[in-house]
Amino acid sequence: MSFYSERILPHLTNFACSASPNRKQREKIVPLAAGDVLEIGFGSGLNLPFYDTRKVRKVWGLEPSEGMRRKARPMVDATRLDVELIDLPGESIPLESGSVDTVLVTYTLCSIADAIAALEGMRRVLKPGGRLLFCEHGIAPDRNVRRWQNRLNSPWRLVSGGCNMNRDIPDLITHGGFRITSDERMYIPGAKVLSYNYWGTAEAL
Ligand SMILES: C[S@@+](CC[C@H](N)C(=O)[O-])C[C@H]1O[C@@H](n2cnc3c(N)ncnc32)[C@H](O)[C@@H]1O
DSSP states (O other): OOHIIIIIHHHHHHHHHTSHHHHHHHHHHGGGOOEEEEEESOTTOTTGGGSOTTTEEEEEEEOOOHHHHHHHHHHHHHOSSOEEEEOSOGGGOOSOTTOEEEEEEESOTTTOTTHHHHHHHHHHHEEEEEEEEEEEEOOOSSHHHHHHHHHHHHHHHHHHTSOOSOOOHHHHHHHTTEEEEEEEEEEOSSOHHHHEEEEEEEEEO
């Protein structure tokens, strides 16, 4: 891990992900989590204040970056929730099959190298009737914005720690073995290439 990815990027990512439009998106999706929750790409713990503590029993926060886990520590220490961090990538979920009620993934499917493998793992660990909750940015509907997303994707990946601006989020979720049960999308305020949001719920097929 480079000095940039472990010491600088966590601060930049935390700053970008703390923006007010993203907070409003978190408010829409995180309170739906219930029971035993697995959060993939826990980052700096920005979803923690939005969990409904009356409904959630435990949160496993899977986060492969040590720098991000370090950044998350004050949030974890401040919450009343029972949180356990897991030092692994989304492609290697260590939990038992059929063991969680909710999988939450926010602004992370863009960065997981093998997103389909990660989604298959999320499907594996969900209990029957469990739900995937997602809120992600991805490919925009407008041709001009898409063109810029495709042009800028490679340099953006280099500076952002592997984030892709042009992933088709519903397509990924479907190919990962889920049926999307609630599907909302819109531009949130911000640079158009990074602000087309997809959020909703999905169930394992
Ligand atoms: C843009 S941040 C979002 C963090 C958090 N989910 C949020 O909403 O604020 C993307 C996160 O994905 C993590 N990440 C990168 N590759 C990953 C992988 N293969 N599996 C799980 N998380 C990964 C990064 O370390 C980073 O914390």
